[in-house]
Amino acid sequence: MAFLHLNKVEKYYGNVHAIKGIDLAIEKGEFIVFVGPSGCGKSTLLRMIAGLEEIDKGSLHLDGKDISQTHPSKRDLAMVFQSYALYPHMTVTENMSFALKLAKESSAVIKQKVNDAAEKLDLTQYLDRTPKELSGGQRQRVAIGRAIVRSPKVFLFDEPLSNLDAALRGQTRVEIAHLHRELEATSIYVTHDQVEAMTLADRVVVMQAGVIEQVGTPMELYDYPANKFVAQFIGMPSMNILPSTLFRDAPYHTTEVGIRPEHFKLIAPDQAQLTGEIEMVEALGNETLTHININDQSQQIIVRQHQRSQLKPGQKVGLQWDTPKLHYFDDQGLVIR
Amino acid sequence: MAFLHLNKVEKYYGNVHAIKGIDLAIEKGEFIVFVGPSGCGKSTLLRMIAGLEEIDKGSLHLDGKDISQTHPSKRDLAMVFQSYALYPHMTVTENMSFALKLAKESSAVIKQKVNDAAEKLDLTQYLDRTPKELSGGQRQRVAIGRAIVRSPKVFLFDEPLSNLDAALRGQTRVEIAHLHRELEATSIYVTHDQVEAMTLADRVVVMQAGVIEQVGTPMELYDYPANKFVAQFIGMPSMNILPSTLFRDAPYHTTEVGIRPEHFKLIAPDQAQLTGEIEMVEALGNETLTHININDQSQQIIVRQHQRSQLKPGQKVGLQWDTPKLHYFDDQGLVIR
């Protein structure tokens, strides 16, 4: 049995079937990211692992023990909340030592562990401040520090970066990755941001509507999405989806074909099978995203180029693609390999 | 005189000098984006143009008329708020016709204009709903519709996309760009997101701490930033900044040198002037961001590659760069050309 094992886990809210039977095995030391659109059940699943929501059906095993009905205080997990959830009446030191005090650790050990964690997170000079006196990024680091001093069996992260601005988010992402490499602790991380998922995870769990759509390494998901949902959820801008009628060599049963924006090439319209009119050119400096209305399809696709473009809205262009990079989907949205 | 002209505009909040003398000339039909970190004064400046904040010093001319002291209701501007600010007790039709009714337009004209706008924004089937019954994206479109039915002299947008999720944000951005091309209306758009600024603007106004840092087209800002702030604010990940001592040919007075992530090349360490150790490899599918700790500089840089990478954290690499693409900054952070 794996280190953390979810076996047919389900959750109901009244008549709403929020989690529809999740099976998942997480190995010791793995960094797992749950990702999906809002309302897909990823946070609920995390909270069920933490014990903050009851498991209505199925079981949860940690390190060989069934903890499905264990009170959260007895599960030996640590959690970093989206809102940080620091104790407002305690200093940084007290916040970080609260769990150790409840576990009746000696004050010498507590002091040692808190100081170590504070040093690792660059919090040493803020130890006597209360959360109110800290910036958002510092609070975030205290929340992480509160988790790591305990050396718990599993770290749970519930969208920990969503309250930070873009620059700090990138920086903290790097810090979390660094910490994980250093501590080698089993971690489960929930986010709606596929970039966070791709850059942090050993394995990504893509969820939708209470079920797992696909589990795999980031590059597996990017290169071999199991279905249309994963194909469009992973990668930004999304994979373009076109009707199979435009593709002569598509396998039998194919109804739609997916092409990532970087797998198109713009050519002269008279040399192309497929032509379109430029709707908008987004120049981002290092790359150019060209939005193109496909002729007679009332459909828009996006083409990514890694150089500047001289094209203007209204111009006609031809499209070429890399056939081996196409993704074929059947009428259920499942990939055809 | 330009269509909209700000002349030495200033704003104080008590002792805080929030806007420190802004000069700006906006031509008819331009799409101008104010961008900057939170607290830079971009929203305040927009609200001063709208008349929602008083102008403490300086003047504001629209279409040749001084409107510095005019009540917002008499300025003939339309504004799209971050929170949409729809009238909750009115239907979509009533929301869009409110301004026209106050202007005593005939009901036939109002009906015509509302229907036109609704069609343009794909809202025709929601005309009888109240804002509560609409999704976030639909509310956003009603807010835009309320602005366009009036055919005002200037459109003001105050971070209109920040309450939408990533996918809808991208889509609505395209719609706004499309509308602007269609209506050719003068627009001022405030955002903290440099991607929005780059993709929407004819000209971008980069602000910091109540002053304008640079005004220019998106590619001007990307290729020729006037100072270190603009250089690091525009582009994601940010431009890497390194001490000038690493660069033998830097002009006199240079203290720091900036290099965009895509202007580095990774080579074997023994062939390179500059080496480092890999801290983290972020694989995003279409590109790879490699975080590298520069030896003996306790500094981290990011290198962007448009292909997959086999490198692993801990490996040593050498760095090469494109000398013409370097940006040289003096001790004031100003660029040296």
Next chain:
Amino acid sequence: MAKRISYSNILRTLFAWLIALLLFFPLLFLIITAFKTELQAIAVPSIWSFTPTFENFSEVQDRSDYANYAINSIITSSASTLLGLLMAVPAAYSMAFAPTRRTKDILMWMLSTKMMPAVGALIPIYVIFQSFGMLDTLGALTIIFTLMNLPIMVWMLYSYFKDIPFEIIEAARIDGAGLWEEFRHVLLPIGMGGIASTGLLCFVMAWNEAFWALNLGSANAGTLATMIASYSSPEGLFWAKLSAASLMAIGPIVVFGWFSQKQLVQGMTFGAVK
């Protein structure tokens, strides 16, 4: 799991009924007593089976002019509510949408005036009304009810208005609305629920108010609350008649409150439950 839930469900339901009965009991007892004779009323233990009599009601009607009291109650409650709203709405509007650094202090201080026992203000107010020749007039009661309710009214309206996003008001201004149009087309319709709750609550409070009504106007301007008091005289308790008088006094407001309960209680929540 399922068992535990249904078990606690039964317990909860039983408990809820018990509490409901306990709280309804006083009103029930009052109603029953009103239909007893005086002798039955003072019997210990209480008599629960008897022939109901309407004698108490007719006697109360004979001894006191019920209609007159009721009209006084309606006039003073309505007038003070209206007057209060006319003052409180603009005050709350400016506090909610154009706050200064002092606004919070002013609101706190307004509420703190309600902390002083009413008796502390009785004598001076009595003297003031006396010198204006207004003792025992409906005008005096209306004024004092208005002043009494004003802090609460401003508070409630402030809480309501503060929940209205200011950007909606700003949007109206940019859409071309002046002060009056902003008030008429935006604030009033959006804030109507809060204004109605506030008005209702203050109407009920004015109706139930006894202290000032007794001390400033019992003969000509007496409200229904003073009518009750005239039956709890020191010479002895006439329980049955007192019950009948109480029932007649609180009857209209209980019925009124029943129909507007949702609105009314929502008004007391100060926007705390959403």
Next chain:
Amino acid sequence: MAKRISYSNILRTLFAWLIALLLFFPLLFLIITAFKTELQAIAVPSIWSFTPTFENFSEVQDRSDYANYAINSIITSSASTLLGLLMAVPAAYSMAFAPTRRTKDILMWMLSTKMMPAVGALIPIYVIFQSFGMLDTLGALTIIFTLMNLPIMVWMLYSYFKDIPFEIIEAARIDGAGLWEEFRHVLLPIGMGGIASTGLLCFVMAWNEAFWALNLGSANAGTLATMIASYSSPEGLFWAKLSAASLMAIGPIVVFGWFSQKQLVQGMTFGAVK
């Protein structure tokens, strides 16, 4: 611009002082009257220059046992506040952090019980206490004060607790805290401000309460509020003595309120002003 601001500033300051004086006037008048003789007190127009006398105070002290009344007030106010908190804190805790679909309805209904005039419940409650032999005891007053304040207490505490992010409680649970540790180390310290405000407010309300104190316990268990009433007899108004008695009754609570005003009023804001 600058001119207009300072002009309106002056106006505002003048206005504020005027209002403050107007509201302070009743208390001032009460204080002055308490030091007059009865003849001076009823003079119209009021006399503002006279030789102050302490006669009223000593007469009130002679006629009523002030210390006894004061002790009763302190006991009933303190006991009812404590008892109320013991019941209201757990109730508010479960309503705030484990709400069911009914929680909102229960809270609304609790408040709506305060809408019925107290007189409606007088007779049955009188009968209940009578049958338990508890009339005119401190126990009866404590119970009735507690019940009277309970809905408001639950409401206030609920509003406070609801403002505490539940994630903090959850964080404590994950950190290893059981129910008691969660309460002791997290809820209590964070909610202390709200609990103190609630307690203070209910103490003041119990202190000022006159209706129940008069009707259930005026002889042995009389509180200071009932002492005042004994001076406003129907045989005639003894203004000076009434003023002295009022001053002695409300004195302690006004002083107490003065020192804890901030806490107290904050409690009444129901978290509306932040």
